[in-house]
Amino acid sequence: MGLTVKMKTLKRKAVSLSFELFELERAVEGARLMLDMLANEGMPTEYAQRVAPSAVAAGLSLVVARLHHLGRVIRGGEDPQHVWAEHNDDTVHHPADVDLRLVAWPIGLGIKRKKRKR
Numbered sequence: 001m002g003l004t005v006k007m008k009t010l011k012r013k014a015v016s017l018s019f020e021l022f023e024l025e026r027a028v029e030g031a032r033l034m035l036d037m038l039a040n041e042g043m044p045t046e047y048a049q050r051v052a053p054s055a056v057a058a059g060l061s062l063v064v065a066r067l068h069h070l071g072r073v074i075r076g077g078e079d080p081q082h083v084w085a086e087h088n089d090d091t092v093h094h095p096a097d098v099d100l101r102l103v104a105w106p107i108g109l110g111i112k113r114k115k116r117k118r
Contacts, residue, residue, distance in 0.1 A: 015080045016090035017100040020070060023087045027063050031056045079105045 081104035
């Protein structure tokens with residue numbers, strides 16, 4: 001009598017650069033449309049008119065932060081798993097697809113940086 005253990009194989013997560021850039025493009029386009037509505041006094045309510053500038057600034061700040069984070073991943077300074085999300089999931093990749101896939105690093109692999117002298 002032996003003990004049989006079934007191990008679930010965990011696939012490393014992968015990020016589709018195309019999917020990620022498409023999502024960022026949509027965020028920037030949304031900000032542009034909101035600014036266009038502001039410029040043409042097309043906001044539906046006074047409240048929307050008042051909060052729109054802050055909403056645009058916040059949205060664009062998130063885009064900038066995401067691009068900065070993505071840049072670190074592309075340069076190899078950070079594990080792609082840290083930018084993985086449902087909208088950019090490319091775990092099931094089709095070989096015919098033309099896309100840059102950022103695959104999560106194996107567990108335990110990481111870049112150790114030397115501390116800078118001040």
